[in-house]
Amino acid sequence: MELNKIPKLSLLLLRLTVGWMFFYAGITKVLNDGWSAGGYLAGAKNFTGFYQWLASPAILPITNFLNEWGLTLLGVALILGVFVRICSLLGALMMLLYYLVILEFPYPNAHAYIVDEHIIYIAILLFFATTQAGRFYGFDRWRRNLN
Numbered sequence: 642m643e644l645n646k647i648p649k650l651s652l653l654l655l656r657l658t659v660g661w662m663f664f665y666a667g668i669t670k671v672l673n674d675g676w677s678a679g680g681y682l683a684g685a686k687n688f689t690g691f692y693q694w695l696a697s698p699a700i701l702p703i704t705n706f707l708n709e710w711g712l713t714l715l716g717v718a719l720i721l722g723v724f725v726r727i728c729s730l731l732g733a734l735m736m737l738l739y740y741l742v743i744l745e746f747p748y749p750n751a752h753a754y755i756v757d758e759h760i761i762y763i764a765i766l767l768f769f770a771t772t773q774a775g776r777f778y779g780f781d782r783w784r785r786n787l788n
Contacts, residue, residue: 649777656719664716670709678708685742722779729770736762
């Protein structure tokens with residue numbers, strides 16, 4: 642995909658800001674010993690059996706680890722522009738899982754109708770994955786040139 646300088650800089654700015662948001666969301670969980678996804682999962686409105694399983698005592702430490710480090714590493718990947726395609730796809734899946742927990746169709750929250758921030762994040766992450774966003778001022782360009 643060939644873009645001129647302004648769209649490339651816009652894509653870089655979007656990638657950096659979204660990357661920072663995910664990094665911050667993850668690292669604050671990593672650094673908070675008391676944080677757990679258990680409360681969020683306990684309020685599941687859909688697929689309750691699945692989310693109760695994720696919150697079960699045997700699985701919750703894994704769920705917490707994947708959540709904390711998934712957000713943190715997604716942020717790092719977006720900021721550095723490395724492995725953006727795969728990380729964006731995995732991040733979109735994570736956001737879908739977050740969305741399905743809270744969705745009382747068609748209201749994901751009191752101030753949204755079908756589309757909330759999770760859907761916006763999914764759309765942005767899919768955009769990053771499909772535009773090879775890491776190749777614009779990112780390490781994915783360097784990594785591609787190694788082949």
